[in-house]
Amino acid sequence: MKSINLNISFEQYNSIEELNEKDRELCKLSEQALTSSYSPYSKFRVGTAIQLESGEIILGSNQENLAYPSGLCAERVALFSIGSSKPDAVIKSMAITAQTDAFEIVQPVTSCGGCLQVMAEFERKQASPIEVIFYCIDGEVLKVPSVKSLLPFGFVEDRLGAKA
Numbered sequence: 001m002k003s004i005n006l007n008i009s010f011e012q013y014n015s016i017e018e019l020n021e022k023d024r025e026l027c028k029l030s031e032q033a034l035t036s037s038y039s040p041y042s043k044f045r046v047g048t049a050i051q052l053e054s055g056e057i058i059l060g061s062n063q064e065n066l067a068y069p070s071g072l073c074a075e076r077v078a079l080f081s082i083g084s085s086k087p088d089a090v091i092k093s094m095a096i097t098a099q100t101d102a103f104e105i106v107q108p109v110t111s112c113g114g115c116l117q118v119m120a121e122f123e124r125k126q127a128s129p130i131e132v133i134f135y136c137i138d139g140e141v142l143k144v145p146s147v148k149s150l151l152p153f154g155f156v157e158d159r160l161g162a163k164a
């Protein structure tokens, strides 16, 4: 038997003012993406802004449906949109934020497991890390260097012994 520890490193900022200009701008754009959220059921808006290597930025927001499981998270809306319209795009980073009128969000909202799984496959497919920035409006920011550090035991092909 072996006992193994995994460590992840990430950066914590008190506000977006402490970020570099590019990251701050990406956070602001994720906030802008909240305006297109369709979330009449949860009343919980989620927005993302994805920075591509080409310089282009793609926005996404959560899209719900009366048949609840048919809805989709903001991250997957944006990622699948990139996958279908720009299959060769390389993602540099993505900022994610959330907002609700129901309560005060006091810390960055982090992505659900399903979104992490999809983010992990994009990262693996492009063979370069995707930086993930979780942004709490008027509050803290967490910056994680790669999806792999968020989901070290994700369901990815290398764990199955398959070749890329």
Ligand code: THU
Pocket: 039, 042, 044, 045, 046, 061, 062, 063, 064, 071, 072, 073, 074, 075, 110, 111, 112, 115
């Ligand atoms: N949601 C996201 O957009 N991203 C996540 O990572 C977790 C949750 C959405 C789904 C649903 O529309 C609302 O937040 C409440 O769960």
